[in-house]
Every structure is written in structure tokens, then in C-alpha cells.
Amino acid sequence: MPRYRFPEPPGRLITPREYLMPRRTLLAGLGAAGLAMGAPQLLRAKTLSAQPWPDSTDETLTSREVATGYNNFFEFGTSKSDPAAQAHRLQTDPWTIAVSGRVHAPGEIGMEDILSGFDLEERIYRLRCVEGWSKVIPWIGFPLKDLLARFDPTSDARYVEFETLHDPEQMPNQTGDDIDWPYREGLRMDEAMHPLTLLAVGMYGEMLPNQCGAPIRLVVPWKYGFKSIKSIVHIRVASERPVSSWEARAPREYGFYANVNPEVRHPRWHQATERRLHDGGRIATAKFNGYGEQVAHLYDDMDLFEHF
Numbered sequence: 566m567p568r569y570r571f572p573e574p575p576g577r578l579i580t581p582r583e584y585l586m587p588r589r590t591l592l593a594g595l596g597a598a599g600l601a602m603g604a605p606q607l608l609r610a611k612t613l614s615a616q617p618w619p620d621s622t623d624e625t626l627t628s629r630e631v632a633t634g635y636n637n638f639f640e641f642g643t644s645k646s647d648p649a650a651q652a653h654r655l656q657t658d659p660w661t662i663a664v665s666g667r668v669h670a671p672g673e674i675g676m677e678d679i680l681s682g683f684d685l686e687e688r689i690y691r692l693r694c695v696e697g698w699s700k701v702i703p704w705i706g707f708p709l710k711d712l713l714a715r716f717d718p719t720s721d722a723r724y725v726e727f728e729t730l731h732d733p734e735q736m737p738n739q740t741g742d743d744i745d746w747p748y749r750e751g752l753r754m755d756e757a758m759h760p761l762t763l764l765a766v767g768m769y770g771e772m773l774p775n776q777c778g779a780p781i782r783l784v785v786p787w788k789y790g791f792k793s794i795k796s797i798v799h800i801r802v803a804s805e806r807p808v809s810s811w812e813a814r815a816p817r818e819y820g821f822y823a824n825v826n827p828e829v830r831h832p833r834w835h836q837a838t839e840r841r842l843h844d845g846g847r848i849a850t851a852k853f854n855g856y857g858e859q860v861a862h863l864y865d866d867m868d869l870f871e872h873f
Contacts, residue, residue, distance in 0.1 A: 624693065624701045627700040655775045661798070671716065694786060699854075722754055725751060725801070725803070728800075789823045789825060824853060
């Protein structure tokens with residue numbers, strides 16, 4: 566089987582620690598205001614030694630250097646190295662998410678309040694992530710449903726739409742026309758409420774680097790990576806299906822559901838195999854990215870060739 570090599574990114578492309586999630590937000594998440602000097606080391610030690618969350622994979626982790634240096638984050642550029650080189654511009658403190666639409670209690674919530682009540686050092690999810698190439702990442706986070714519950718969706722809530730920060734001064738590629746900015750994504754409500762649908766706030770025992778979606782991003786491991794929207798500032802609960810950004814840009818290539826499915830061919834390439842980073846080996850792609858036992862029932866009555 567052919568081998569593909571991906572370069573280890575040089576140190577200059579790795580976001581410095583001072584640009585990671587600010588200390589006060591980290592402390593709020595830990596619930597340990599008195600641990601100021603040792604908080605990053607504490608999070609690393611406790612998280613990486615914690616018992617992985619149910620449904621975590623035991624596959625070998627992608628190295629942190631590759632996971633943080635080889636990314637898609639078009640707000641910072643279209644090259645895989647652009648996010649690590651440019652994301653230091655992003656200011657993640659303060660950070661607020663607005664929640665609107667079909668909810669009984671619309672409003673805004675800051676990162677400190679989002680993280681309050683979660684024992685993050687006990688929440689490590691080792692999950693596969695696929696978008697043509699694949700990684701295995703130890704995410705730190707919590708189920709999206711836990712946040713949605715705070716805003717009490719109404720009985721006619723059917724979908725959840727997400728929106729990324731729109732600020733061309735911080736995100737220089739938003740001055741281009743690659744996408745109709747801001748970036749938008751969406752899920753059906755039952756997908757959003759699934760316990761494997763995460764809001765991630767950290768990885769590799771540390772808070773999220775900017776280039777990976779700081780300070781908070783979606784992780785939907787059975788879908789292609791473009792569904793896992795980064796740097797979220799707005800969540801809208803809706804009764805009608807939203808149109809996601811890549812679906813609007815190229816509807817023949819990027820469907821709304823975007824479930825990992827090796828049986829459905831992308832118009833410009835096949836999806837039966839994927840490149841596993843960082844060793845570059847090519848492996849078979851599993852339907853639903855290997856999470857079929859947990860999520861296949863969500864699509865029992867759907868034609869997955871039509872609803873791709």
C-alpha cells in the first residue's frame with residue numbers, strides 16, 4: 566500500500582502558550598482559583614492520566630505538534646500551515662456565545678459560566694476526526710446537550726445552527742471570498758443532543774490553541790471535519806433546517822449531513838481511504854468513522870446517498 570508523508574511543522578508555526586485560552590478562563594473551568602501558578606501543569610497531569618470517556622478509542626494519538634500545526638481553518642488562510650502561523654491574532658478573552666431562536670431562555674453566556682460546573686480534568690475524549698486525512702485527538706470538553714439544556718429549547722426545536730466569529734482584523738482570510746462569511750454550520754436536534762456531540766475547550770491536556778478553534782468549538786466525530794465548527798460565537802436553535810457554509814458554496818460536494826461514508830464518492834475524489842496523520846499511512850475509512858454502533862440509528866429511515 567502506498568505511503569504518504571506529512572512534514573512535522575517547524576516550531577515557528579506552533580502557537581505560543583501565551584496565546585492559548587487566558588488564565589482566568591482556565592481557572593474558572595478547573596474551579597480552582599487558588600491554583601494560579603500550577604494550573605496548566607495540573608490540567609495536563611490530571612487530564613492525560615484520567616480514565617477516558619466512554620466510546621473513546623484506544624488508537625495511537627496523533628502527535629500534538631501535527632494536530633496543532635496541520636489544520637483547516639479558512640478564516641486564517643487556505644494552507645494547512647496558515648492557522649498555526651496566523652491565529653495568534655485571535656483574542657479569546659473575553660468571549661461570549663449568544664444563544665437565540667427556539668429556546669425559552671435566550672441570552673448570552675461567557676466562557677467562565679459555560680465552564681462552571683464541569684470537572685474538566687475528568688473529561689477526556691480520545692476520538693477519531695476525518696476530513697480526507699484523519700487524526701486521533703484527546704479532546705477536553707462536554708456534551709453540547711448540556712449547554713443547550715441551560716437555554717431550554719422549545720418543543721418545535723428541530724435544528725441547531727452555529728456561527729464562527731466574524732472579524733477580518735483578527736481573521737485575515739475573511740477579507741476574501743472563499744466563503745460567504747461568517748462561517749456557519751448546523752445539526753439536526755437529535756444529532757446535537759447525542760452524547761458524542763461535544764463542545765471542546767481543550768486538547769492534549771491544555772486549553773485549545775487558537776488554530777484549533779479556541780476558545781470553544783464543536784466536535785462531531787462521525788462526520789467530516791468541516792462540520793465541527795470552530796471559535797463559536799452564536800448558537801441558533803431553529804424549526805427549519807439551516808444551510809451550512811460549504812453546502813451553500815458547493816452543494817454537489819458538501820452535503821448538510823456530511824456523515825463519514827466510504828460508499829459515497831466525492832465528485833473529485835474517492836472517500837474509501839484516508840491519510841492517517843502523522844505517520845502518513847493510508848487506511849480504510851470506516852462508515853460513520855467507526856462510530857456506527859452509537860449513531861447509525863439516527864439515520865435508519867434515510868437514504869444516505871441522497872442525504873450525504
